[in-house]
Amino acid sequence: MSFVVAHDIFHGYGRRPILERVNLSVEKGEFVSIVGASGCGKSTFLRLLLAEERPERGVISIGGAAPAREPDRARGVVFQRYSVFPHLTLEGNLLAAEGLGTRMGRLYGAARRAARERARATLGRIGLGHVATAYPATLSGGQQQRLAIAQALTAKPRILLLDEPFGALDPGTRTAMHDFLQELRAETGMTVFMVTHDLAEGFKLGDRVVVFDKPRWDPQFPDAYGATITYDFDARDGGIPFQTLKEDTRVLQSA
Amino acid sequence: MRVINRHPGPALRLALVLAPFAALLLAYWIASELRLAANPADKLLPAPESVIDTAVALFTEGDRRTGRILLWHDTWASLVRLVSGVGIATALALGAGLAIGLVPHLRAMLAGFVGVVSMVPPLALLPILFIAVGLGEASKITLIVIGIAPVMIRDLSQRVLELPREQIVKAQTLGASSLVIALRVALPQVLPRLIGAVRLALGPAWLFLIAAEAIAADQGLGYRIFLVRRYLAMDVILTYVAWITLLAFAMDAGLRALSRRAFPWMEAGL
Numbered sequence: 001m002s003f004v005v006a007h008d009i010f011h012g013y014g015r016r017p018i019l020e021r022v023n024l025s026v027e028k029g030e031f032v033s034i035v036g037a038s039g040c041g042k043s044t045f046l047r048l049l050l051a052e053e054r055p056e057r058g059v060i061s062i063g064g065a066a067p068a069r070e071p072d073r074a075r076g077v078v079f080q081r082y083s084v085f086p087h088l089t090l091e092g093n094l095l096a097a098e099g100l101g102t103r104m105g106r107l108y109g110a111a112r113r114a115a116r117e118r119a120r121a122t123l124g125r126i127g128l129g130h131v132a133t134a135y136p137a138t139l140s141g142g143q144q145q146r147l148a149i150a151q152a153l154t155a156k157p158r159i160l161l162l163d164e165p166f167g168a169l170d171p172g173t174r175t176a177m178h179d180f181l182q183e184l185r186a187e188t189g190m191t192v193f194m195v196t197h198d199l200a201e202g203f204k205l206g207d208r209v210v211v212f213d214k215p216r217w218d219p220q221f222p223d224a225y226g227a228t229i230t231y232d233f234d235a236r237d238g239g240i241p242f243q244t245l246k247e248d249t250r251v252l253q254s255a
Numbered sequence: 256m257r258v259i260n261r262h263p264g265p266a267l268r269l270a271l272v273l274a275p276f277a278a279l280l281l282a283y284w285i286a287s288e289l290r291l292a293a294n295p296a297d298k299l300l301p302a303p304e305s306v307i308d309t310a311v312a313l314f315t316e317g318d319r320r321t322g323r324i325l326l327w328h329d330t331w332a333s334l335v336r337l338v339s340g341v342g343i344a345t346a347l348a349l350g351a352g353l354a355i356g357l358v359p360h361l362r363a364m365l366a367g368f369v370g371v372v373s374m375v376p377p378l379a380l381l382p383i384l385f386i387a388v389g390l391g392e393a394s395k396i397t398l399i400v401i402g403i404a405p406v407m408i409r410d411l412s413q414r415v416l417e418l419p420r421e422q423i424v425k426a427q428t429l430g431a432s433s434l435v436i437a438l439r440v441a442l443p444q445v446l447p448r449l450i451g452a453v454r455l456a457l458g459p460a461w462l463f464l465i466a467a468e469a470i471a472a473d474q475g476l477g478y479r480i481f482l483v484r485r486y487l488a489m490d491v492i493l494t495y496v497a498w499i500t501l502l503a504f505a506m507d508a509g510l511r512a513l514s515r516r517a518f519p520w521m522e523a524g525l
Contacts, residue, residue: 052424071427082419085426087443087520096439101430105439135520155429 001064003028003191004049004159009058010226011044017226018044022058024210024229031185031192033206033235035199040212041227042195046163049193050075062158073101076157080164083148084136090147091132094119097154119154126150126180142173146180153188162194166201178205202235209233298487309490310497325479326498333464333476334502336392340399341460345453347400348407352445353437355408356415366412373405378466385471395467402463403456410455414448415441447521450514454507461503 002025009022018041026032034042047053048060051068059067062074071077084093098115099107107115123129126146128139136144145165152160166174182205185192196202202209211231218224263271280303287300301309313326351369354361377398384394384401418441426440468477476499483491514521 050424050428071424073428073430075428077425077428079421079425082421083425085422085440087518096426097429100426100435100439102435103432105431105435137520152425152428157428 002026003030004060004062006045006049006060007058009045009048009055009060011041011048011053011055011057012226016223019048019055019212019228020226021228024232026191026193026208028191029189031194031205031207033202033209034193034195034212035197035202035209036212036227038197040214042212043163045212046161046193046195049159050077050161073155074158075161076152076155076159077161077163078145078148078152078165080167084144084151086136089133089135090123090128090139091116091119093136093147093151094122094154097151101155122150122154140173141169142177145169145177149181149184153184153190157190159191159193162192162196164195164197167197174201181205203233206235209235298489301490301493306490306493310494313491313494325474326495329474329476329479329495330498330502332472332474333468336395336468336475337399337460337464339392340396340464341403341453341456343396344400344404344407344456344460345449347404348411348452349442349445349449351408352411352415352449353441355412356418356445357433357437357441362412369405369408369412373409375401377402377463381467381470390471395464395472398467399460399463403459406459407452407456410452411445411449414445418444447514447518450510450517454510457503457506457510461499465499 004024004026006022006024009019010017011019022045024032034045036042044053048055051060051071054067054069061067065074068074077083085096088096095107095112095115096105098118099105099112106112120129120132123132128143128147131139131143136147139147149160149162149165166177169177178201184190194202194205199209209231210229211233212227213230214225214227215230216225283300284303287302290297290300291302313324315324317324351365355365355369356362380401381394381398384397388394388397422440423436426436431439464475465477465480468475469481472478476495480492480495
């Protein structure tokens, strides 16, 4: 069975269906970009993956575990904004990623010192070592998102969920963040779901690009039907699949 | 150039800050001169010099019968009541605010109740308090608490509700329990708001304190003002009013300085 399975998901708000018959299987280590028009349920689907909401019908399971009832440590998340804690320093934010899960929400003594060492090392690696004791408000948008991603990964989640993580960044910073994310992924082999508005970004980063759209459309009553996954592209090799030939095709070579 | 785009320089700003105070003092001084010229024994608007003489005497000379300097005793009695009342209200507001803001069940139970209670005019409850808890300190402190706590609770719970949903979700994905979210995520972020709420509540707190003291007390700043009112002792009343204003202003400034120093991450948010 696949690592992450969404089986026959239906979800809506009130009498308005948002998602219908969504099925998705994702292997461990895959990067799935989720694209679609506004209001087509991609963020709703991410919330379901996050277990912030539970689907009306259907099951989402990670690593064969029972469906989650609320967000837990198996899921790391980075939102477009507000993803770091403004009242903690950069170092404090990374410490929180390890400490919040304890009974009192804080590490003490040797465990704290060890976690601080790791936090310093992480900050150095993501290029924020020189501002370890600053507060997030003093950082640029790109730096804040780097911190948010590092914070989410520090908690060692099983899947990483990104909700338009680079949507508020300028194009230059965005490209830098792509490199940063690809490096991190190469290191950790994390399974990632990323909701994005930017098709190019989706294809550049993703192994797969899934498109949410409404397969049925009632012009008199647009809210009548929900959205589902209408396309599931293989986005490896720059979106041109099958160019790495798996067979030994002498025909082509001799030609 | 539009007036909304014109800004005063530092010297002019200082002059503008001081101008209303100077105008008030000048108006008083002129009115006092006019009345005293008509009747040198006038008690309604005593001359500024005689107010200052009285003030010096009030701050330094003991009571003729007991030898105690009454003003300091009044100040101490009033401040104990005020600080107790505001302290209790603050603790209540913090606890209830976090509970209402974070726990849907408690929000369902308490939000409406607090909303209704905050509409009860506290002074209308004062007779009930005097009957129920007596004329001692408890009734005055209770009045302050009843007067300011509901508004503070509403303010604080609103602040907790305004915390971005993203942060609460993020804390959950990092494994935080409800208690940890309350203590490590919500509490530190509403503390600056709490100080703001206390600053706003200080005005009403003084109002309720002086009202309670005016009706039943044997010492206190409000008690003294209403006592000497019978003798038309305007010089004493004015001194006390100025002193109360100074105390209230100092508290406000102190709290503002505290929040600036204690919450550097708030930046310009205060």
